[in-house]
Amino acid sequence: MVFCAPDAGAGKRVEHLIDTVKGKYDHSIPYVIINKTRKEANVVDKMVLIGDVKGKDVYIYDDMGDTCGTVIKATETLLSEGAKSVNVMLSHALFSGINTMSNLDKSRIDKIYISDSLGEKTGDKIITLSCGELIGKAILSFVGNKSYEELI
Secondary structure (H helix, E strand, O other): EEEEEEEEEEHHHHHHHHHHHHHHHHOOOOOEEEEEEEOOOOOOEEEEEEOOOOOOOOEEEEEEEOHHHHHHHHHHHHHHOOEEEEEEEEEOOOOOOHHHHHHHHHOOOOOOOEEEEEEOOOOOOEEOOOHHHHHHHHHHHHOOOOOHHOOO
């Protein structure tokens, strides 16, 4: 298994995820990053993979998906570099593009894990995870004057 940052901006988030997994489960997971360039807003020009994914199950981790063009193109890049499978994890599923759901359904992404932070989305590949328990713990931490770091 390998985590993937689909662009430079996601690199720190992926590193934080890796540190969390290491701290909680004492297991290190390698990661790769994709260097992405854009022609214009929401239009990916080129993607270059930095790292090795041959024969690996790859999990792209990003904060949000709007048109999902980045994760779809990243999936193609990863598969062309020998990834065995590609799954996507998105904190916030905006899915605001006109063809976003259709494009995701047609893509070669295996599963898309999203939170319900912006409401539940449905689709054959989508698995929605609830934020309810985490939000409840955050409220209790706030009321109890405790650190949010304990939530993770």
